[in-house]
Amino acid sequence: MRTDGWQVRGIDRDDVDVTSADATRLALDGLDGLDLLVPAAGIVERHTAEETDDAEWERVIATNLTHVFRFCRDALPLLRRRGGCIVTIGSGWGMVAGPRAVSYAASKAAVVNLTRALAIDHGPEGIRVNCVCPGDTDTPMLRREAEQLGEPFDTSSSRPLRRIGRPEEVAAAIAWLASDEASNVTGTTLVVDGGALAGSP
Numbered sequence: 001m002r003t004d005g006w007q008v009r010g011i012d013r014d015d016v017d018v019t020s021a022d023a024t025r026l027a028l029d030g031l032d033g034l035d036l037l038v039p040a041a042g043i044v045e046r047h048t049a050e051e052t053d054d055a056e057w058e059r060v061i062a063t064n065l066t067h068v069f070r071f072c073r074d075a076l077p078l079l080r081r082r083g084g085c086i087v088t089i090g091s092g093w094g095m096v097a098g099p100r101a102v103s104y105a106a107s108k109a110a111v112v113n114l115t116r117a118l119a120i121d122h123g124p125e126g127i128r129v130n131c132v133c134p135g136d137t138d139t140p141m142l143r144r145e146a147e148q149l150g151e152p153f154d155t156s157s158s159r160p161l162r163r164i165g166r167p168e169e170v171a172a173a174i175a176w177l178a179s180d181e182a183s184n185v186t187g188t189t190l191v192v193d194g195g196a197l198a199g200s201p
């Protein structure tokens, strides 16, 4: 992917709380354009509905969904200036659900359809919007999930490729969707999960 001349600004919880009202201003101010927006911050809580109180529900939705909406909305003027694009981060559990993950599954399914809605509205302006849906990937989130469930962390898997994914494999999918090679791709969902969803309708 050609990235020369790109401005890169990564933000993390230490810089900006993406759920705060001024998050997009803090993250986007001073940029004169944007080639690619990847609103990737996310949290997971492995609970059933009855185990999920209002505060937890709102925290997960604010982090996983509302921040994606606000960043996409507020980045559009910058993306227009440079013919930029958006890659959102869904999840395999945005396509199918899983046990004890009501708030997470709901938030990620919404991100998948938010992506499609944005692609429809902004395609005529040349702004492409796509979603990468990772399966289990070896990051701190997956380790925290194992802790929450009281399970040992295990990099093997019953999925077709018999292993969990690597973060760079998700990054490669994002990079491809952002590249000129994907110039006719918008509103789509690219699943990067070692085949876990291959048997799902």
Ligand SMILES: NC(=O)c1ccc[n+]([C@@H]2O[C@H](COP(=O)([O-])OP(=O)(O)OC[C@H]3O[C@@H](n4cnc5c(N)ncnc54)[C@H](O)[C@@H]3O)[C@@H](O)[C@H]2O)c1
Residues within 6 Å of the ligand: 011, 012, 013, 014, 016, 017, 018, 019, 040, 041, 042, 043, 063, 089, 090, 091, 092, 133, 134, 135, 136, 137, 138, 139, 140, 141, 142
């Ligand atoms: N790891 C997996 O198995 C997996 C699977 C499917 C989808 N995903 C998605 O991939 C994305 C990245 O997750 P990850 O696996 O790298 O998890 P991670 O926990 O390693 O990283 C998540 C990042 O989000 C940041 N973050 C969380 N809340 C924030 C806040 N309020 N303000 C600012 N930053 C905040 C954290 O600081 C962290 O850097 C998430 O959207 C996640 O839902 C991950």
